[in-house]
């Protein structure tokens with residue numbers, strides 16, 4: 001197995017943390033997104049969507065999309081469980097994991113990309129020719145505020161996001177929030193449930209991945 005990775009990008013980190021939680025050692029190959037290496041011929045032969053992370057299996061099969069990588073690894077290495085022990089828990093973890101990506105990761109990505117000149121014709125991940133729309137920066141702030149508000153409420157009723165224990169939902173939310181911290185869209189003042197949770201998940205050894 002090989003993980004196509006980009007050390008500074010938040011979505012590949014989801015896969016790295018998941019792999020670390022499983023105690024696995026998977027070789028990695030760095031792909032430089034800021035320099036557009038992911039849109040070059042070599043990487044497009046690996047992943048036609050030009051996205052990271054990708055997990056290449058020994059038979060050459062390539063699995064794209066972090067949640068699909070999670071599912072594959074969990075099926076092979078079920079312990080420790082990160083995707084749910086029964087249908088209800090699995091569904092809740094999946095719902096919060098998807099929310100963390102689609103509301104958290106994507107709004108923070110929209111905020112970052114639409115004001116970053118280095119990505120001027122790459123406002124959407126995975127391809128070129130999409131111009132920045134500066135007005136989207138303000139909209140992204142509202143989307144991110146909604147994300148932070150929702151997880152604050154959820155973490156007031158549950159110790160972790162998807163379940164009462166650490167799971168894949170927490171991994172994706174942590175990666176989204178650290179991306180937010182890096183670009184100036186971190187946890188709002190007063191969101192104490194989120195801060196309590198953030199401290200706990202950040203202290204796990206896997207967070208260094």
Ligand SMILES: N[C@@H](CCC(=O)N[C@@H](CS)C(=O)NCC(=O)O)C(=O)O
Pocket residue numbers: 009010011012033038050051052053064065066067122124125126127
């Ligand atoms: N839904 C995807 C999101 C992956 C994604 O957006 N990855 C970003 C890096 S954080 C990427 O590949 N960007 C390519 C680009 O900016 O061209 C997943 O779950 O893996």
